[in-house]
Amino acid sequence: MITKDMTIGELLQVSENVIPVLMGIGMHCIGCPASLGETIEEACYVHGIEPDELVERLNEVAGQEA
DSSP states (O other): OOOOTTTHHHHHHHOOOGGHHHTTOOGGGGGOOGGGGGGGHHHHHHHTTTTTHHHHHHHHHHTTOO
């Protein structure tokens, strides 16, 4: 389960299906060096995104992975 205290780096290890979601909302954190230490919640605040809503969406997308 994806939580807002996971780093972006950890998130990308859970599921590659989350990449289009992040890119679609302007979070190009995938290649950012800060992603190794920045949590999803911290990245959301930097980008003006509601963390709980994003985590819910990421869990939906990751759950669709076969």
